[in-house]
Amino acid sequence: MKTLPLSFAIATAMLTSISAISAEQALEAVELDVVTVSADFRDSNVQELAEAVTVIGTDKIDARNAQHLESVLSLAPNGNYSSGASRGRYFQIRGIGERSQFVDPVNPSVGLMIDGIDMTGLGGAATLLDVKQVEILRGPQGTRFGANALAGMINIKSKDATKDTEGYVAAKVGNYNTHSESAAISGSITDNMQGRLAINSFQSEGYMKNEFLGKENTNNIDEVVARGKLAAQLSANTNLGLSYFYADIDNGYDAFSLDNNRTTYSDEPGIDAQETHAFALSLDSKLNSSVILETEITTAKSDVEYSYDVDWAFGKYDENTGNCDTSQGACLEMKPEAWGYSYADQYLRDYQRNSADIRLLSAEDGRIFAGTTDWVVGAYHQMRSESLTRSYTPDPQYSSELKIASTSLYIELSTDITEQARVIYGVRAEQWQNDFSNSLNTGSDETELLFGGQLTLENLVNNDHLAYITLARGYKAGGANSASVVTEKERIFDTEYNNSLELGLKSSLFNDELVTRIAAFHIQRKNQQVKQSFVSYDDGVPDFTDYIANAAEGKNQGLEIESQWQLLEQLRWDLSFGYLKAEFTDYEISAKDDDDASKMIDKKGRAQALAPEYGLATGLSFSATEALTFSLESEAKDEFYFSDSHDEKSKAYVLWHARVAFQQGPFQAALFGRNLTGKEQEVRGFNFGNDPRDGYSNTRWVQLGEPRLVGIEGRYSF
Incomplete structure (x- = not known):
């Protein structure tokens, strides 16, 4: 029987006691600030937008001392991430999303936009320097974003x-030799032009100790991020914007231990690095009282290196006998009958993305159908390329190149059918061209025509309650597997379609001091793309093969609750809760038995990977005086499967975070802590044999997330 964690019990008790506050006391509180979502076609109040959206503002980012998206994603109901790198850079929404990338290109299920620039699949760049808010849109975004938003979209807006x-200058220091320096300045350049520039350097030794090398920084963090913005008012009705984003990430990757702790034995620790230069140019013009023109052109180039020590141990071995080659030094202790190996794996990827989006929107006099309907119509084109060079110890060097051309037309209408009710309906047609070639001559050249969209009925029940129901269809393009060992039938995988039904209620109570958002959803997954992997052994040496297959069907359904309550002028309570039931309804996989013979395993009814049944985040913010503020937060997550190809699970956990800040004029000092109880959280997991000490027997392996982190921050604002 499942039991909800202590933090949920505390949140429930808090709700019960807080509900006893009299109406007179509640009326004394100040109302909450209006939160605007920018990821929609039109900026909208989050309480008036008929879909499930979480907005994480600067206050919550600061309360978590968050440097990267991984530290705040739990604030969104049914938001999750997978690591297997120096950062959690693979995201899931409602149990849908990728867990890793090795040889083959990946079409992610969760989109990532940074200041209008498509950074999907490059989650290492999801840093939070000078960020105004993070918007997490849950559910298929078939009209707005197309193939990159099957599960949802994450929009980071600086x-x-x-x-x-x-502006400001700030510095932080913490345990694990962590330190950060940042600065930003903003203001007018001319009467009609403004600029903003921000830069940050963040360094930490990381949380692993390499016993063999005698180092504590082989899993280090070393990141430099910069953002620049220009805004120009060319006329009363025309605005020009330019954004620049730079990331220089040079992190180590040495995260898996043969003892499943924070001590490693690798002699060739890996690298998790990314250098990105990205630009976005936007032009918005009100052509007349009926039509608004919006255009955006973006370009981004990223060079990525991902490497790791495959055997997680030290020592070199004779290729003919599998015994330790002592002429090259000592080896980790090995069971006598085992065949030792020492491999390294390196992936060098170059990404180039260019896009153009042009749309027309109705202005105040442009409504059609007797003035009842607002409209948006647009066209989008993107060119993407991804080249790979892989160097894997026992194999010849492998290379591949992917080129994608995507052209979309989209339209969305919003029709008032009564003073209280409105229908929103949109569709997107996308031509997806995929040209993949590699050094194994197992490439593909595919062209597909994909369709997505949504139909929403919303009803303003009264001034305090907005109810809606949405039918949506999202899609993720198919592709090809490159591995030479897969069958021809397994070579191609098909496009996945998600059909989603969502019911929601958004409420504002007690004169807007309490806002709530509730959503229930059911997603039917057709041709579900499932990443599979298997391990084969040659003289006891493991060889890993990944490929993508289509499950016949799956379903993801659940409930999401968010609330913000300004209890008193000095006290605010935030709550986020997600319940998720994600399972395969028709799926079989091919596996090996103990005699290395193939067999089929029925996965029907099994939970999908990275889909915890519950997740909770709750927090209190208290202003003791005008100068002194406190925040206390807790987050909890249920166990979940690490993969669809094996049955290892993470452990459920509860984490506690806190921050105390003192403000005196332009100066602020803060003391912060994350994971205050030092709870172990498992952010990636596998099952295979990799320990020479036990003869490479199959073992559960986990990567541990952050330990207890504490530090102090100083900031001067002007």
């Missing part, structure tokens, strides 16, 4: 340039 001069 702070805009301001007319008045402002």
